[in-house]
Amino acid sequence: xxxxxxxxxxxxxxxxxxxxxxxxxxxxxxxxxxxxxxxxxxxxxxxxxxxxxxxxxxxxxxxxxxxxxxxxxxxxxxxxxxxxxxxxxxxxxxxxxxxxxxxxxxxxxxxxxxxxxxxxxxxxxxxxxxxxxxxxxxxxxxxxxxxxxxxxxxxxxxxxxxxxxxxxxxxxxxxxxxxxxxxxxxxxxxxxxxxxxxxxxxxxxxxxxxxxxxxxxxxxxxxxxxxxxxxxxxxxxxxxxxxxxxxxxxxxxxxxxxxxxxxxxxxxxxxxxxxxxxxxxxxxxxxxxxxxxxxxxxxxxxxxxxxxxxxxxxxxxxxxxxxxxxxxxxxxxxxxxxxxxxxxxxxxxxxxxxxxxxxxxxxxxxxxxxxxxxxxxxxxxxxxxxxxxxxxxxxxxxxxxxxxxxxxxxxxxxxxxxxxxxxxxxxxxxxxxxxxxxxxxxxxxxxxxxxxxxxxxxxxxxxxxxxxxxxxxxxxxxxxxxxxxxxxxxxxxxxxxxxxxxxxxxxxxxxxxxxxxxxxxxxxxxxxxxxxxxxxxxxxxxxxxxxxxxxxxxxxxxxxxxxxxxxxxxxxxxxxxxxxxxxxxxxxxxxxxxxxxxxxxxxxxxxxxxxxxxxxxxxxxxxxxxxxxxxxxxxxxxxxxxxxxxxxxxxxxxxxxxxxxxxxxxxxxxxxxxxxxxxxxxxxxxxxxxxxxxxxxxxxxxxxxxxxxxxxxxxxxxxxxxxxxxxxxxxxxxxxxxxxxxxxxxxxxxxxxxx
Numbered sequence: 001x002x003x004x005x006x007x008x009x010x011x012x013x014x015x016x017x018x019x020x021x022x023x024x025x026x027x028x029x030x031x032x033x034x035x036x037x038x039x040x041x042x043x044x045x046x047x048x049x050x051x052x053x054x055x056x057x058x059x060x061x062x063x064x065x066x067x068x069x070x071x072x073x074x075x076x077x078x079x080x081x082x083x084x085x086x087x088x089x090x091x092x093x094x095x096x097x098x099x100x101x102x103x104x105x106x107x108x109x110x111x112x113x114x115x116x117x118x119x120x121x122x123x124x125x126x127x128x129x130x131x132x133x134x135x136x137x138x139x140x141x142x143x144x145x146x147x148x149x150x151x152x153x154x155x156x157x158x159x160x161x162x163x164x165x166x167x168x169x170x171x172x173x174x175x176x177x178x179x180x181x182x183x184x185x186x187x188x189x190x191x192x193x194x195x196x197x198x199x200x201x202x203x204x205x206x207x208x209x210x211x212x213x214x215x216x217x218x219x220x221x222x223x224x225x226x227x228x229x230x231x232x233x234x235x236x237x238x239x240x241x242x243x244x245x246x247x248x249x250x251x252x253x254x255x256x257x258x259x260x261x262x263x264x265x266x267x268x269x270x271x272x273x274x275x276x277x278x279x280x281x282x283x284x285x286x287x288x289x290x291x292x293x294x295x296x297x298x299x300x301x302x303x304x305x306x307x308x309x310x311x312x313x314x315x316x317x318x319x320x321x322x323x324x325x326x327x328x329x330x331x332x333x334x335x336x337x338x339x340x341x342x343x344x345x346x347x348x349x350x351x352x353x354x355x356x357x358x359x360x361x362x363x364x365x366x367x368x369x370x371x372x373x374x375x376x377x378x379x380x381x382x383x384x385x386x387x388x389x390x391x392x393x394x395x396x397x398x399x400x401x402x403x404x405x406x407x408x409x410x411x412x413x414x415x416x417x418x419x420x421x422x423x424x425x426x427x428x429x430x431x432x433x434x435x436x437x438x439x440x441x442x443x444x445x446x447x448x449x450x451x452x453x454x455x456x457x458x459x460x461x462x463x464x465x466x467x468x469x470x471x472x473x474x475x476x477x478x479x480x481x482x483x484x485x486x487x488x489x490x491x492x493x494x495x496x497x498x499x500x501x502x503x504x505x506x507x508x509x510x511x512x513x514x515x516x517x518x519x520x521x522x523x524x525x526x527x528x529x530x531x532x533x534x535x536x537x538x539x540x541x542x543x544x545x546x547x548x549x550x551x552x553x554x555x556x557x558x559x560x561x562x563x564x565x566x567x568x569x570x571x572x573x574x575x576x577x578x579x580x581x582x583x584x585x586x587x588x589x590x591x592x593x594x595x596x597x598x599x600x601x602x603x604x605x606x607x608x609x610x611x612x613x614x615x616x617x618x619x620x621x622x623x624x625x626x627x628x629x630x631x632x633x634x635x636x637x638x639x640x641x642x643x644x645x646x647x648x649x650x651x652x653x654x655x656x657x658x659x660x661x662x663x664x665x666x667x668x669x670x671x672x673x674x675x676x677x678x679x680x681x682x683x684x685x686x687x688x689x690x691x692x693x694x695x696x697x698x699x700x701x702x703x704x705x706x707x708x709x710x711x712x713x714x715x716x717x718x719x720x721x722x723x724x725x726x727x728x729x730x731x732x733x734x735x736x737x738x739x740x741x742x743x744x745x746x747x748x749x750x751x752x753x754x755x
Contacts, residue, residue: 029055030065031083038076039222040069041130045083052084053093054138056109059116070124077225078123080146081130081218086156088131089139091163092171098328100319106171107316113138113172114308117145126228130221132214135159136196141174144181147228149207150221151199152214159207160196166331167324167706169291171315176299176307182206184267184300188274191292198409264301271297283570285706288318322716326708329754330698333691334528342504342519342531343512350520351462351513357434358382359451361393361424364468365440367496368525370397373421376524380422381430390424397422400497428458435460436521438490440468443591448477456482464514466490470541471592474534475507484509488518491538492527493700501700502527507534528699530692532681536599537592539681539693540700543710545596546673546736548589549606551577553733554666556607558659561627562643567666572704577670578627582620590614603735609653616652669733672726674703676740678710683742690753711753719746 029052031043042065046052069075082088092113100106120127120142129135129143132152140159143149151157161170169175170191179187182205189195202208212220271293278289291314299307318324341348356372358365361384369380384390401418404410410418423430431437437455441447448467455465465487467477478487489505502522506515515531522529532539551564555578565576581589590613593606620626621634628644631637636644650657678693687693694709707713714722723743730737746752 028061029058030061032065032069034072034075035222037222037226038074039079039225040072040075040077041079041081041218041222042069043081043083044089050084051087051134052082052089052139053091054089054096054113054142055093056096056112059112059119062116063119066119066123075125076229077125077222078127079130079218079221079225080120080127080142081221082133084133087133088129088135088157089142090134091137091139094166094328094331097168097319098332100316103316103320105316106319107312109319110171110312110315113141114312117141117172120145121147126225126231128209128221128225128228130217131159132157132217136162137170138172138174141170141172141177144174144177144207145172148209148224149202150210150212150217150224151202151208152217153199153211154214157199158196159202160194161191162194162196164192164194164286164288164292165327167286167288167321167327168318169288169295169311169315171311173304173308173311175292175295175311176304178207179296179299180304184270184296187296188270188293191296192274192278192289200408267297267300271300283572285323285572285704287321287323291318323706326706326712326716329708329712330694330705333695336691337528337530337695338523340519340529340531342515342529345512348512348516350516351435351464353378353435353517353521353524355379355381355434356521357431357437357455357459358440359437359455360384360440360468361389362440363396364492364494364496365438366393366396367494368438368440368468368492369393369422370400370418370497371525371527372521373397374418375526376521378421378524381434382422382424383428383431384424384426386426390426394422394424428454431455431458432460434463436464436466436517438466438468440492443469443472443588445472445476448472449480452477452481452487462486464488464517466518468492471537471595473507473536474505474510478507478509485511486514488514489534489538490518490522491540493540499700500526500528501540501696502529503538503540503696503700504529504531505534505538506531528695530696531688532692532696533686533688535684535686537596539678539686539696541592542596542681542686543674543677543697544701545593545604546677547670548577548581549593549604549736550670550673551581552607552609554661554669556609556653556655557661558655558657559661559666560657561645561649563657563661564666564670567663568670570663571667571671572707574702582626582628585620585622586610586613586618586626603738605736609655612653613649618649618652668725669729672722672729673736675710675713675722676726676737676743679714679740679742682711683740714743714746715752715754719743719751723747 029044029046031045033041033043035041044052046055069078127146128148128150129146130150131143132154133156135143140161161174163170175187175191178190186205199208199211203211209224210220274293278293282289294314295307295311298310356378358369358380361382365382369382372378372380382390382393384393401410401415405412405415437459439448439451441451448469452465455463461483463486467474467489468491469489470491474487474489478484481487488510491503491505493499493501504515504518504522519529519531537545554564555561561578565578568576590610593610597604597606618625621630624630624634627646627649628636629640629646678697681687682690682693690711694711697703697709698705703709723739726737726739
């Protein structure tokens, strides 16, 4: 069999003396380094790629390499490592999966991956995975098929199954192997959540055999591989080693596992509970979650081979499903945005940002300071009007960091390093050297203009001023300032430390350099960044307005608060619009609603109940007076009557919540109001592309990812059908459902936003 893998000498970071190897082939993803100690190190190094991803050719290439090594009597053991600098294998090649048109095509890929990793598992010589950087999806499955795993202690090193986020399941027996090594409960958790394992936890669980500094990773892995030479190599695919695992567990944990996993009744209870929780969480919208449970239940009851067969079939069906298509489309969009500078001219480069200023130490300002110090690793100067305000902001950051220390995702030394980057003041001292100043004060135009004037006096002529407004046009804030080209919008979402989106807004005079700098800073802060053009509400606040208004109209008609929320959660939103109103605050929503109404007229008219809520001093969760009941900590009480709704709201509004409206109508009225406004934003040039509109809606506003965003949703349903539905609402409700011209034109030609 022709060897397609590259086999060459003196390659990789190992410091051990090496022998001369056989002649190297010029193609392939594997480079073999034959060491004098009897260990061959196989480096995975996909040509021309910055990271390794599994290719269709891998199974054959790997088989060729292993056959060659197994025939070599001078080689006693094998180490598999990465030829890339900071990653192991990040999963299967997405383009390869997206290219599957039939379920049988994807099923064949799964079977090939299973066979390839089974080949590793049953190799005649012991194989140890030496992992530095991300080993995700298929990369994690590859490592699990080896006979041992040694990890670097670097922060970049993580293990995990992110497939659930793409609407898929691991397709090369990774879930059964985790279950065989550490139990069904851990496998369920890793598969259903997509969470990543750090090296220390991987070792505690028993998935990693050792964790060492990167500098000695290959040496330790080689020694471990040699230590396995005199032991019988046993495949870790079955439940044969359960007793060994139980012996090493704490007594209580071992009893729990025996009760739940190692008998048929216990497993039925475990999987029944997993299904109930998963159904409640996903509402049936993510079929991959139930498929993961099915595979692991099959493994637990019928063994490895039956689970592998079931897994391959389910994998094939999921790859070509509509859910996976939409989620992969969003993944591709986010990858494109990582490379997007925010401007069309490739010659424009962002300015160097060495220090950031934040004006306002409230929840938004403190959150911005935190992600700047932590993610971007930049010094931050935070200003507020008094010491108490500064203190609250710094305390908020401290609370976030203390939580991370408690969860062991951060050491106290690392916490101190982040804290040392943040300083507070009640003056502009220290702002003179800030390259970017982010304003995060109340939504008041006069206040923002005054702060901009102060910054232009106190800071450098090159300092970029970024307003964190959610609705006021950036051009209005910049009116009359000395350097309008330095003024840009940076609209963060609350809570900043958790919400992934940043909306960068450029007004007519904003320079390309300022935009590129804001985008680059946002990416360093860990954000997915979209750039939009200026206008009232920009994109996200503008499309949210009609959605929230329509929910309020339904409430005014007598539809119960919890009925409205449940309908939209069932459609796929993480929370309903009434709950969201409590989170945002009625005062803020009413204020923004007035601004948007003034700009867009009749179709953005909020129902009268919004003003009544504001007059009744209902500010939602922040003053524990909103649509729902809250305790003194701002939490919803458990088992509260009436679904937790504060029924006194109905009297305040003069509404009797007895109106019955079909669930689909509740959903469509709110969703299509959202979608229609998104299409207006594209037609008016607020959005640069449908891609940005979909990413902004999903990452900023919670539009259901499995539906792909408003533009992909129109493509899936069909422009003509969406237009028909909106027209039917226009006939009933008037101007607020006037169809967007973009939708009308698209329907005429039966067009799509994506090809």
